[in-house]
Structures are given as structure tokens and as C-alpha cells.
Amino acid sequence: AGAEVGPASGPAPEPAAGARHDEGWIGVEAALTLLSSPLGGMDAADLRRLGRALRDEERAAGIKVPAPSDVLLARALAEPERLTAHDPAYARGAQRLGQLLRKTREILQGGGTAEEALWTLWDGTSWPDRLERRARRGGAAGRNADRDLDAVCALFDTAARAEDRTGGRGALNFLEQLEAEDIAGDTLTGKATRTEAVRLMTAHRSKGLEWRLVVVAGVQEGLWPDLRRRGSLLEADRIGRDGLAEPLTPGALLAEERRLFYVAATRARERLVVTAVKAPAEDGDQPSRFLTELGVTPKDVTGRPRRPLAVPALVAELRATTVDPDASPALREAAARRLARLAALTDEDDRPLVPAAHPQRWWGLYEPTRSSVPLRDRERPVTLSGSALDQLANTCSLQWFLGREVKADAPSTAAQGFGNVVHVLADEVASGRTPADLAVLMERLDSVWDALAFDAPWKSRQEKDNARAALERFLRWHTTDRGGREAVATEHDFDVTLEAGEYAVRIRGSMDRVEADPQGRAYVVDFKTGKGAPTKDEVARHPQLAVYQLAVREGAVDEVFDGVRPEAGGAELVQLRQGAAQRDGGDAVPKVQAQQPPDGTWVGDLLATAAGRVLDERFAPATGKHCDHCSFRSACSARPEGRQTVE
Template identity: 80%
Template structure:
């Protein structure tokens, strides 16, 4: 019943009666060997790998495992493996080859990388004839686990007693290893493993949990029974929640079933007494300090403090108004940072803020990693002047290489998005939507070139052969997208065989590379045309297939940069070889949206939506190229907001977006 907000208990640290760390016997898992093929499972089976990662030696929790497993699968896909192995297999491989984890975020990969290196050193020690006792000491001494147990033991209380028991168990494990080696020496770890097996001690392996560091625990009042903390916060003590006098049970009232048949439902008085006892349980979990909070709305029909508050024997204190900032570390750091650079603040206040920031910046975890990295001035990017690279992004003496899509980003949408995605190579990995488009484009090319017949059944058979290689979030999403692909291919086939004003195919997937003048710059345009057709006047007409879910407006198509670049490339000789060495005039270009239906008057659902661009008129394309080239050579990439932000992978680090503004503020 209830939850954190309404009927919950929040307490810092582990409870006094919480179980201690996992048994020290977990350390022996590394001594086992695995006879699975090395190319499939290196030397460590997946079950043992997961156990080690979540043991006190690894110290990882379920969230860290999920994040690391997801990152390893993304790495496999980026490396060309479209169907990567399961996460547990990749985790076992990474643990056996810890150097693979160097490129991953230390926030979730540091524990696995450290443990992997430690296991490798232990295996080398055993392979060189080292004893089980020496191997255990290497494992024990190479992790933060001893320091954690020492701190817990010195704190005392039930958590300290658990730590003492764990330390005793570790000492007993070392004694066992020493005795096994002395009794029948010469067999290394095998004697030790046989000694442990001979003990035949039952263990509850199902109850093992990851190491829980000191933290705030959130739970309901029922879950807190039997536990104690130094500080307890009982939040949301409003009337209607404490007490909650609603009838318990379900539609069939299974809670009334007892030994003697159906019992009478609890009366309101009995419910009130039960709620009072539950509140007493929550309040008495505190050893030193208890904080009880409630909300008091101005209106009588709003939230009001519970009647139980008056039974605590302390007059409630009214706190009106909101705090000047959220009560969180990030907000505190932001306020202190702003104060240190505020010219209106007194020197004493600025000095006090700087000292407090220094204290926060010096805080580290068990492994020496900063707990509040944003407090250090080295992280205050907003105070830094714009950087200048020693090596220019582009050589001004050479043409600026651009594509049609790059031209659109640089001139019309967001130049910073282009720089981070194209130059820094920080764009998100290919998505299933991009895979969808690639498959449809390939099949359209095969039909137009005559390599595959224009038959839907044949195309679907080809589609089936590659579809499972595309990664989708769920099976139902895969089935849905496959149906969309079938509809798109069906529309393409109808469009392919229809009369398009006398135009005939001349080339498909035609690569081009032309250099042209754009103001005071030279621009090299490279790309690929999905389809080039010859119209009845001998002009070149370019077709670009689209598989996205959105389409530009009519005005946007008239000045669509990518279509304009195609026409400009035709004018500069990009398709001369297709037309027998003759340079044709550009006759226009069009977007064919295979995923979207045409208007009813143009064929409706049976045909794709087509948006045409007239032959080039005016110098606007040259101006667009000059603008884009100038921004690349000047190396000033300013973020610009718009519809393109919806699918941008850099929102969290973009100063033009609310979620990324913390980078410079």
C-alpha cells in the first residue's frame, strides 16, 4: 500500500538489520575453469561472470549491468554485427578481455574493467604455480571491498556486526586455503576447491544481492518493520493518506477469507486503529532524529495535515513559500557557482561560496572519483573563451567538400548539428528507421536496373531474407514496420510502371562528384542520385526516394537544397556519361515519398506522394553554397532551434536547448 510520496519512509544508509555483503566464498568462482569454445565464451561462463560482477568484488548493481550490456550491444552493432549476442555473453567476454571496456563510460564500466584486470592477474598467478592463498589475497587486496567492510565495522551497530562476520568469514577462507596447501602441496587451487566442496555447507544462493553502498533507502511503512536508522523521514502525512480509511481488499474480498469462513469487514474504528499502529511503526524506526512532513493547502477542500501529527507531542512548524532553489546538490552547486562570479555579491560572500565549492569538489568515493565534479572550476565551461584549433577544419586553398544534406544543415537548419554529427562523428548509431530506408532503396534500385523483376512477391521474398538483421525495440514493432515496407514497395511498383510524362529511366544510384564556384569559394559536391530519368525533351530529371514519416511543405520543396544540388550537379556535367557524353539541361527534380500516400486526386493510397521542384531559376543555390562553405571555413558553428531539434542526438549538450543550457551557464 502507498508509496514513497504518500505513505513512505526514507532513511539514509543500510538498515541495522539488513544482511551483509555476499559470502566471501564468492571469491573462489574465479578459480573454476570453463571448457566452452573460446571464441564463443572465452574462459568464463555467463552465470559466473554475472555473479562476479554483482559480488562484493565487482560491486555492480542491476542498473550498471543493464547500461553496460546495452553499451556493449551498441558497440557490436557499430562494428557491423547487426545481430549482436545477448548482453550476458558480451559481459562475460568483456570481463575476460577488460581492455574492451576502456572506451566505455567509467560511471558504469569501471567496476567491470577493474575486476576483469584483477581476474586476469589471478589466472596468470595460478598458471605460474601460485597458491590459492596468494590468489585469494590478490583478489581481496585489489578491490574496494576491504575498505568498505572496515568502515562498516568501525561504525558499529548491526551493520558493523554484519561487517565483522564477513571479515571473520574472509579470515576463515584464508585459513582454509593455507591448510589445503600445507596438507597436500603441489596441486595449487585444486586442493583448496576440494576442501571447500568437502565442507558441503548449504547456502541460499537465490538471496544474493549486489553490494549496497551507504545511501538513502525508500520504502513503505510496512517494509520498514524491524529496521532502524539514525534519521528517518516520514513524508506526505496528509489526511486521507494517514489515516487511509478506505476498505481494503479487492473486488472478490479475498482478504475476508479466514479459517472459520468469511470474516466481517473491518469497521472504520478498527481501520483507524490499524492506521495509527502503522504510523507508530514508521515513526519509531528513527533512533536519533525523526522528520515528519505534510502539505497544508490554503483551501479547505485541499490537502490538510493528518490528525496523527497532533499525537506526536510536538507542535508542527509551518513553512510557507517555496525554497529559493531545489534542495539538491546540482542546484546548490549552481547557486554557489553563480555567487562566485556575481559582481553584486560582497567579497566575503564570494569567498564563502568559493570555499564551500572547494569542499564539495574535494569529496570523492571509495575509488577516488569525485562525487561533485561540477563544483570544480575546471568544469565551468561557460567561463571559457571559444577555442581555436591549431589545425584548420578545412584547407582554404582546397574546395570545401559538401553533400546535399550537409548543405541543408549548414545553411537552413543547424550548423552545430552538422559539425558534431559529420566532423566529430558523434552522431547516434544507425536506427531501425534508417535500416528500413536502406532496404527499400536497394530493392528499388534492383527493380529499376532490371536485376530483380517488378513483382511484389519477389521483392517481399528478398525483404524477408534481410529483415531479421534490422534491430527493432519489440517484435510487434518489427511486424508493423515490415507491413509499412510492403506498402511502400507496392506503391513504388505502381509508380515505376505508370506513365510519368514520357520520362524513361537512365541510371539508378548514380554517384557524382563535381566542383563548382560559389561566390569566393570553391565547393566540391559529392553524393548519389537515387534515379536519373530522361524526359521527352532530352533533359535530365532527378528522382529522390524518401522513406521518412514527414514531408516538406510546397514552399520548402521549391527551394529544397538537396534537389537543387542534384540539378546543379547535372548542369556541371554529373550525368554526361549517362547521356552518351552529351551534357543535358536539368529538367527538374522530385521527392517520391514511398511511405506516404498521394492525395486522392493524384491516386490516393495506391501511389506515393510526389513533390516536384521546377528547373533551377536564379542564383539562390549558389548563395546557399557560399553561405555553407563560409561557415565551414570560418569554423563558427552556432546552434539554431527548430523542428530538426526533435530528432537531434545532441540536445543534452546544446546551449540553445533548455536541457543542454547547463553546459555554459
């Protein structure tokens, strides 16, 4: 007889010394490279903080000797849901990257191409925005950003060509092709050294050279001394004049590392700075044993530096000091002199290396420009559209001014082209010029689709599938009974003038579709092809729908109702990109959001607010969801990236 033995209770067994830890599907080396890359955006301090937090989590789970921090980081990147409970200040980057890598992996496992995987990685991070901001800023950082953008574009082109050339043989073949490319480099030609610059090199390369100040960074135990065996797989480094030499013993390696550290430390004529990191836990990162051999007591510095150790942050600090009323005159003058030195630095082509240091780039010093000619004649009606009304009164009047009045908005995108095509086809069906047949509509779509500019072929295919789904939803909506309503006009232009308090507002626009209900009332339909949709409460006070209904009351559709002024019966948004809730028919039909005829004075108040802002010429920025797609973020004083315009 025997007894069944179940799983043991208590903490999980700890790995034996020297046992290999589970590193997840990404691996330690790749994980650390990705986390510190532009995709992850984490610095060494963030990695250390997250590594310590993961080790503390392991100890709290009953594991006395947790796996090394780098192994835990690799596991967390492979399973990003493990990071949910950690402080977003240092874990958010790893969590987002882990989710992005998982999504990319699923694309490749599902038969996706290398180009699709690259686009997923590129679109899923803030790296493109960071590169764009640096490129627009100019200077050395801008040139580096231009170089990086050129390299990324070349990578995508290579991926697209490889896919066409190999007939879709997969991402691994693409990687093999990249690794097989042999790019010659002129390694023997000496490069000119700029004297007024910081030189970055290894300890080996520093032999025989000297500087007033030398910084030896990252002197950590395990890295310096590095007691791992040197050499290649075939151990060619052991070949000497007298045959094969014996491999270096640990003692000999330690002595060699000590000599190398001595070389690095003795390159300084006046000042030597040696840095290391010390983790609170004894089994975390520790300073090298060599620090105790310098003959001085290391100074502990806790916390982060007061500013990022980068040129833009230095310029910002110096600029702030020059105008700080609490700073002494001597300190302000010293900051101004340092800025002048930075502003005078140029590269070999005589281009400024730090353009932001020059006062001519400090837009906040300029007086606001003024004009004696008003933007609008106060004696004439203010001309607006329904969408402009929403921008002026509810979202951002500055965005309206720069986009509509200055006409500085970005050119039309492929997404706007998508909407235009779907609207045209919907108009053709409603007017009877094209039959309500999906095959016919897709044939019409094919004839114009290639004229739309998409970032990549796979994006074009994806959006075409979305367009097909949108047209299918439209046809089902079009052929379904909608309470007896019948279309009386499509793409109906209107131009009416409304009274709004002390202002007269001229509303011009076009209604996608006007329908008559059995009671003879006018019902306005607005087709939407965007990815977002307003909430129920937002639809109830949707400015564009409300303006359409006010226009109906003022005679905007009289001509299509045989000269009789109909009563406004309501309006609705038909979301062709989005399926309805299951109770309303499911994904096969569009999401419909209806607005009742407006009551009260809220629409008039909205018109008066918008007209007043235009006539008073006060366009203040306001932040919100609309900022995500705004073309003017880099120059907007309400956004972090645009505050340099006023600070």
C-alpha cells in the same frame, strides 16, 4: 392514462454517502501508481494541483460534493480527453499517459503481445531519454540509471522468451508468470550504515534511535492518524496467548497512532521538522490533527521551492552562487566549501557520488581550443554534398561539423538500413537486373532482411510490412506513365565544381534516378523512405534537389545523354513510405513532390553561405525539428540537457 416521464433537468444526482464512486477502467490505486511512476513523471504537487482542478470542474458542473481527488484522477486517466481544457503545466503528463495507456489497451485487445505492449509504453514516454542522460552523466544517479536500464532490458527479454515459450497465450499469462517468480532475498543480514548520509525509515524502525535533525513528512489527516483496521484477511494478528483478542476500537487505534507519532517526533535531539499539505478547499488535503499537539504554530509556505529538492539542482545553485557578483564574499566562499564537501564524497568503491560538484567537470571554465592548421585550404574548392548544404545553411552547422568532420555521429540505424535496401531494389528494377514483380522483390528482401538490427521481433515484422508497402508504391510509380519520361541512369555518381560568389564549391553525390523527358531535358528523381516530408514551400527551395539541377547544368549527366548537355527539366522527391492524396491516386501510389528548375540567385547564395561557414570555421548550434534525432543533444549548448558544457 399516464404521462411520459423524461430525464430530469438540472444537475445530476449526487451519490449517497458511502456510495462507491466510478473509478474508470484503470482504478484508483493503479492510476496513482502510474501517474507518479517514471511513465507519468508527476510529483505529489502536480497530483494535488490536478486533483483540485478536477474537483473545481465538478463543482462548476453543479455537483455540490465532488468525488475524492484520487477517484477523479483515475477517471481522467481513463478518459484523457477530459484533461484538454486544463493547464498543461500540471495536466500534460496525465493526458499523455492516458493516451498511451489507451493505445496500449487497444494493442492488447487486438491480440497484441505483452512485448508489443511494453514497447509501446517504453517508446511513448520521455523515460528512456531521461535514463540515458543520467547514465551518461555518471555518479550515483548514473549507476542507478544503469541499474534501471538493466532491469528494463531483462523485462523485455523475459517478455520475448515468454511469448516464444507459451506460444502467445497473452499478456495476462505473462503477468501471472512474473508474479509467480520467487526471488530470494537475504532479509536477515544487517547492512552497513553510512554515518554521513540521510537515513530513510518508518516510525516503527526509528524506535531507540536519535539524530540531530529529524524530518517527519506527509503528516496528513487520513494518513496520520490512519484509523483503518489493521491485519490480514484471516486476522492472524488477533491470535494471542489467551486466544482471540478483540479487534482494536477506533479510540484504541487513535491512541496507538498518537504514540507512534510521539515516537517519530522525539527522535530529534536538536531540531524537528514536520511537513503537511493544506488544500484551499475544506474537503481537500488537510494537515493531521496531531500538528496542533506539537505546541507550536505551523508555518504556511505557499508556492514551489526555488529549486528542485535534488542533488543536481543543489550543485547548480551552489555553482551559480560561487560566481554570482551580487553575492557577498562570505556567501560565495560558503558555497565553494559546500561544493568541495560534495565533490569529496565517495561510495564504497571510492567512486565520486557527486562528480558534477568538482570543477574539473565544469566545461564552461575551459578556454576554447584553437588550432593553427585551418580546417580547409581557402585556395581550394570546398567539397560538399546536397544534404550537407541543407545542414550547413538551413538547419545546424554544428551538427554537420560533429557528424561529418569529427565523424562522431551515431552508427547506422535500422531505419537507415530500411532505406538502403529499398534504394538497392529500386535501382535493380530500373536497371533491368530484377523484374518489376513484387513477389521477386519480396524474395530479394527476405534474403537480406534478417541482417538488419531491430529492437524487437515485432518491430522487424512491422517494418517489413512497411517495406512491402513502399515497394508496391514504387512499382506502381515505376510502371505508370510520367509524362513520357524514360529512365536513362540510376544511382548516377557526379562530381562538379560550382562558383558561388567568392567561393568555389565542389559538389559530389549520387542521383537515385535520372530521366529524360520528351523535350530531351534531364529530370532528377530522389527516392525518400523517411517518415516525414517537407511542405510545398520547402520543396520549392529544397537545397538537395536544387543542387542536382545545378549539377545537370554543369555537365553532371552529359555522359548518359550521349555527350550532349541537356537542359534541367526539374526534379522531384518520391516519398515511398507515404501515400499520395486521394485526388492524386490515394495510398496505393507514393507522394510525389516536384521542384521546378531553380531561378534567381537563392541557390548560389545558399552555396556561398555554406562554404563561408566551413572556411570561417564557425559552427553555431541552431534548434529545430532536426534536434529530435540529433546524436549530440546532451552536449549541445542550445539544448537544456547540454547547457552544462558552457554554464
